[in-house]
Amino acid sequence: MNNKQQLQEGLQALGLTLTAPQQLLLLEYVALLSKWNSTYNLTALRDETSIISHHILDSLTLLPFVQDAKTLMDVGSGGGMPGIPTAICRPDLQITLLDSNTKKTSFLQQAVIELGLNNVTVASGRVEAMHDKKVDVVTSRAFAELADFISLTKHLLNENGYWAAMKGVYPYEELEHVPASVEVVKVEKLHVPMLNAERHMVVMKPKK
Numbered sequence: 001m002n003n004k005q006q007l008q009e010g011l012q013a014l015g016l017t018l019t020a021p022q023q024l025l026l027l028e029y030v031a032l033l034s035k036w037n038s039t040y041n042l043t044a045l046r047d048e049t050s051i052i053s054h055h056i057l058d059s060l061t062l063l064p065f066v067q068d069a070k071t072l073m074d075v076g077s078g079g080g081m082p083g084i085p086t087a088i089c090r091p092d093l094q095i096t097l098l099d100s101n102t103k104k105t106s107f108l109q110q111a112v113i114e115l116g117l118n119n120v121t122v123a124s125g126r127v128e129a130m131h132d133k134k135v136d137v138v139t140s141r142a143f144a145e146l147a148d149f150i151s152l153t154k155h156l157l158n159e160n161g162y163w164a165a166m167k168g169v170y171p172y173e174e175l176e177h178v179p180a181s182v183e184v185v186k187v188e189k190l191h192v193p194m195l196n197a198e199r200h201m202v203v204m205k206p207k208k
Helices: 003-014 020-040 048-060 083-089 102-115 146-156 172-176
Strands: 071-075 094-099 120-124 135-141 157-167 182-190 199-206
Touching (some): 003 020, 003 048, 020 048, 020 083, 020 102, 071 083, 071 146, 083 094, 094 102, 102 120, 135 146, 146 157, 146 172
Parallel strands (some): 071 094, 094 120
Antiparallel strands (some): 157 199, 182 199
C-alpha cells in the first residue's frame, strides 16, 4: 500500500471526506517532515508510512472536538502536530503553532509557506510569555501533564474557550490533579486507524 492509499484508507476509517488538493497537501506535509527530519529532529519515526498513522491520522482525531471553533492554538507544536493537519482540513480555522524550540519553529515557518497555509501563524517562545492572543481552543499533543498544561495555558483561552488535550493511555493520575477551578467535560477514547496504541482526548473548561 502506498502513502496515498494508506492516507485514503485512514481518512475513510475516520469518516473524513477531504478534497483531492487537501489529501495532496497532507502527503506533501509528510514528505516535508521526512525531508527535514534529520536536520530538525521533528519525529523519532523515519518512514513515511508510520508518519501517516502515528502523526497525520492521529492529529486528525482532533477535528470532531473543534467543529465550532474559529481560533485554535497548538502548544508545543514540535513538527506541527496536530496543528498543520488540522489547518489543511479546516482552512476556515485560524491556527497558531507555538513552540519554544527555534529550530522547530523555523521548520514550521517553512512548512506553512511551502504548503500555502494562509490560516496558520507560527509563534516562537515560551507559552507563559504569550500574552497577545486569546483563542477558542488550546490543544496539545503530549506536551505536559494536565495540571501543568492548564496552569501554563489558561491565560490563552477566550471567554468561552476550552482545552482539548491529546493523550495516550487513559490519564487516571493526571485527572486527579486537575485543579478544582477546571471542569473535565469528557475523556473520550479515540480510535486511530492503523495505530496499535491507546489514545484519549481530554476536553476541559474553566468553571464559570
